[in-house]
Amino acid sequence: MTPADLVIHARWVIPVEPEGAILEQHAIVVRDGRILALLPSAEARRQYHAHTGVELPDHVLIPGFVNAHTHTAMSLLRGAAEDPSLTLSLPEPAWTTQSRWMSAEFARDGSELAMVRMLRSGTTCFNDMYFFPDVTAEAAQRCGLRACLGMIVTEAPSAWAGGAREYLAKGTALRDRHKDEPLLSFAFAPIAPCTMAASRLQEIRTLADELDVPVHAELNATAAEIQLSLQQHAQRPLAHLAALGWLTSNLIAVYMTLPTDSEIAGLARAGVQVVHCPESSLRLARGFCPLAKLLAAGVNVALGTGGSAFDMLAEMRCGALLAKAVVGDAAAVPPASALRMATLNGARALGLDQATGSLLPGKWADLAAVDMNVPECQPLYDPLSQLVYGASRRQVSDVWVAGRQLLRAGALTTLDQDAILARAARWQEPGRSATPEAASA
């Protein structure tokens, strides 16, 4: 008998690689935080002696979701700042309004609230874009989640930094401190790059190449952004950025709701990573991402939630449903593609596909279990179809990151949910939300 730290037996395992595979009565064997083997349960019981054994008799076990675009701290703002006139314009004003709340404390409380939501809905890795990434990095480490932190860049001063030079300095210093942490990675996260000077964009590109980190930016996110780029640069955003050397496989382009056919071909040629945020795109009336076209062109498309829901099951369902109507084909984006987008494609977008995103032996044991023994998923003809079209977040029972169990039968093991909710509620108190602004005035 070979010793193992953890053996998880599940009714169904969907490893994402190979695509579409559904393995019944299989087990994942974990040692030193990594997947040692994926094999039939009966064989696992014969071959491995498990320090900890877990039985999931009614569950689908999948790679944990990779949420490829988040603003974790904005979890605190849901329902508080919904003036659509802001959201239809460029990102800058929407960000500026947040100076009212922005502080290290806000970033901590919001990141932790988002982590509660992410773990409870099966997410094991997120790609964040917000002020105070140092605070979010610490929160992710305390919690045990895998995170790609945005080294945020803007010319606008905030409570986090006074101008682009300081943003860059603080971001790169943060990365230097944490670059050997196995759960953390980093990306430059410029806000509204099309409003930045060409020299700044070149500086960011050069730094990203030197440090070999991705650049994470919202692009082609609104018609207004495209219009502004045409006015300022006489080019659409992608053409403008292409001329500055930005279109590489290290670019994580979020939203991409309004690309032309030739832009789609260009994204595919350059290997640009695209992140589709279905619910956020609909809610802010950004336009329709041509998902099926992007996938057909060979573009790697991941899924993200943006700033509020953090529910990748909901995004996966919405993305798959929406894609069918947009392209007029009910067979477009089948369940296996949707799950791949929510897991492996996200890992690939972040440059982490050797580490996570599927259940290949050697990868970290980043896992989520979904209980299918609920009336909404019975009778169960096809676990993959029911997972994508029928399951909801409350069915997520267990989550592991690098073999460490962070959600156990619906209970968080590293986060104090009651304390986090109590701190979140305090941001609603009248006067409280104005405190940082008052303090800095």
Add this chain to the structure above:
Amino acid sequence: MTPADLVIHARWVIPVEPEGAILEQHAIVVRDGRILALLPSAEARRQYHAHTGVELPDHVLIPGFVNAHTHTAMSLLRGAAEDPSLTLSLPEPAWTTQSRWMSAEFARDGSELAMVRMLRSGTTCFNDMYFFPDVTAEAAQRCGLRACLGMIVTEAPSAWAGGAREYLAKGTALRDRHKDEPLLSFAFAPIAPCTMAASRLQEIRTLADELDVPVHAELNATAAEIQLSLQQHAQRPLAHLAALGWLTSNLIAVYMTLPTDSEIAGLARAGVQVVHCPESSLRLARGFCPLAKLLAAGVNVALGTGGSAFDMLAEMRCGALLAKAVVGDAAAVPPASALRMATLNGARALGLDQATGSLLPGKWADLAAVDMNVPECQPLYDPLSQLVYGASRRQVSDVWVAGRQLLRAGALTTLDQDAILARAARWQEPGRSATPEAASA
């Protein structure tokens, strides 16, 4: 002190009428199954002596959802028959494939499974279209749900009836038997009306007028249906039906994904009831329902699920989000409109708005409570916004129909969920699903 059967105190009550009202710390007083009063909790405690008191300290109390288009028995087929080539064509072939399963037993097991899902997600009334409506009527009565049963009509023989004449005879006889039941109502439910002879359509219209019942039909549901109508009648479906006197306020037109602007104006003039099924429309790539345009034209638009999910919270969110993107306005279909569509507009579509759909005194006490004390809905700035954009079905804690509690703290009081799930699972057994066909061969 005035005696009352039931007083429910909730942190928030959203009565739907007046639209947008959110009442904090209010109570609903119920006597003889009907709403006697809606008033501040403190006053209710002074004025009413309740036989049963219920405290919902973290909950939103709303009118129960009205699901304005269901095929309840098809709950058993989810994931079993997903060939998209069927769903892109006319309804008829998709229905025909069901002859494999169709039987009274199938209708009973499927209806009961759907009722489990509906109650657990806050639905108190549904508008059904399926074979064996007698079986579904009995199941609804046993369960205590409010139901509008479809007197299904098609020329194609099935296990339920041999031809249109028998469908009509069995349907009207069923209605005669049950027409005084307070929880039941009836509508004619012709399948694919544009494929029927004009004389049959006129017969249905005449019968509907005589009996004063609605006609419930899928219309403008696919591009193929419109194409067929143009070929067969040299008219689009609505023009064809208008010439036969079908466009009245007694017509419940389901899907309506591809109306022209002049058709929208015609629907508004005639007072036709429209049912939008957002997730089903997307999934089957039927096209985009111009929801905001229909509402702006003054059309009464309700929401329905079709045959699988039965989750009106999900439809409400999907419908509201989708409408914004379709019309390019993030302010379109705000949360209050979405909730109204899922409740009062549904009741109105079924001719039941004097009975249910809002919390006006005198209506039946058809209620659903949603627990907002979950991390996904905190902090809670706006209960209406969080209900529509943030809540999921598992937060539905309590449901009453006509003052009778059918879901209590998440547990069903009239349905045996375990037995229903066990019966549902039996339809998966190999050979079992072919039994009715084999029996009739």
